[in-house]
Amino acid sequence: MNIRGAVIALVAAWMLLLLGAPLAIILAIGLAHSADSVPPYSLGINLDNLSTVATDPYYRDALLRSVRVAGISSMLCLLAGFPMALAIARSRPRRQNALLLAVMLPFWSGFLTRINAWIGLMAEHGLLERMLGLPRLLYTETALYIGITYTYLPFMVLPLYARLTRIDPALAEAAADLGAPPAIVFWRVTLPLALPGVIAGLVLVFIPAVGEYVIPSLLGGPNAELVGVVLWDEFSANRDWPMAAAVALWLLLVLIVIPGGLMRLVRRMPRTLA
């Protein structure tokens, strides 16, 4: 076998082992019956759990709520990230590197540390309350959005920046030259040309945000359970592995359908854009 074949075989084996096999296991457990044994299931074909997730408001609402929270968070990231990406893309080359570094800097400290810092900021008698007179935000949906938007903002800024730097600055000048005020230049030239970056950013934020477990458990309210939390409860607290697997399969379906649809949009755009 030549080297090229060996590399492909290696990748295929890797995918099979670390993606295919776990998927098959989750599918098998999702179709299994719950059992009071170790491990807590007996294999078989049982569609009850999958249909329960779709019909029982507890599971269904958690899934829909997660999609909504992830969707809104993606849009918040877009609203916050687009001006940032545009500002970075339009600054001088030397400055761009410094600003990009600043965007990525939070990754250099632990995720939990940063979330805990937000707890301190948003808690009762926290810094935001004392300095800005804001009410307690912690354990509300607002806190959840702040946490997710903060965490995943770089995933939005980086693809947007990459796209924006590839747009010829002369295009915006040409639009202004032809009589377009800045808002129209943005709306008719910059934004349409940045769309592939916008969609890449939305997908990159949406995917991890839907299944997010840590941020909702640490910052979010007690009543609005998200699918990641529900899944974890089924798995660990209830030891109902088949139900947890069924939830995971539905989550997977959502993650294939929604980002997949967005990616199709990019592919349908004229080739000059995509």
Added chain:
Amino acid sequence: MLTIAGLSVRYNDTTALNGLNLTVQRDELFVLLGGSGSGKTTLLRAVAGFIKPTSGRIELNGLDLARLPPHRRPVNTMFQSYALFPHMTVAANIGFGLRRRGRSRADIQDRVDAMLTLVRLQGYGGRRPAQLSGGQQQRVALARSLAPSPSLLLLDEPLSALDEALRRDTRAELVRLRRSLGISFILVTHDQNEALEMADRIGIMREGRIVQVGAPATLYEQPVDRFVAEFLGAANILPCETDGGTVSLPQLGAVVRAARPGPRGPGLLALRAERLRLGGAGLENRIDGHVTETAYAGDMLLVAVQLADGSVLRVKHPLTDGLTDGVPQPGAVVSVGWSAEACILLPR
């Protein structure tokens, strides 16, 4: 009429434009010619509004342009890179400036069709820029900049990306358009042939200033200094002394008869290569030298002749009567002649 007065553009420690003055008439095709870094693109961008001048005035038909942002100026630019919107069709590109002026849909359609006809691209309205050749893109860019009927059209090296044949066609087309549309054009180029053939007037730029402005023939025949003489067409330059009507070449011990002797004192004698003749029988001025290089170019003979003081004259000898005496060999002694009219006297 465009009036530019005392226009300066300075960045931190570099001066791109240095107190520039210029007037361009209505209906005029004005060509800015200069080397790279001479400030010609900066001047264009300042008029379009993309660069804020440090000081000076820009007025178009009495309207103070310097106060207006680019989208409010009745000026359109044809960009060097064309800058066509890749996500829009050709028709949408051309109609972009019309939509901004709030014209009706039918109006825009008519104007776009007229523009497509003008640049000979009928039937291409539905295509995207990426589906067009370079020459077609360039014509779309021209149509797009003309569509809103600007009072002034700025063209930044509009022909530089075209091959020779297409370039010649487009040149002729620009001249024709300017006559039929009644728009002032300012065209930036570094191609002197382009400048000489198209321009009503040429402005030669150097270090952020316009060194000389005039009709192509004036600039070529009466350059104000050595820079202009050498920039526009090839010129041989010899040091000379002028003393009350006589021009002498002290290093060669020769006296030259010049039609316009110029002021008394030390100066420079510029001689265009194509106005020198080998042999030179019947011409007012003759000088001897020996051939160092020759090249046969079909319609002319290119010969380098070294004079007694070591300076070299480049001669473009026309072959209107064919190659009568054969190609002179290096080392051969020849006479070079020129008329009194061919002498251009410049300050040293």
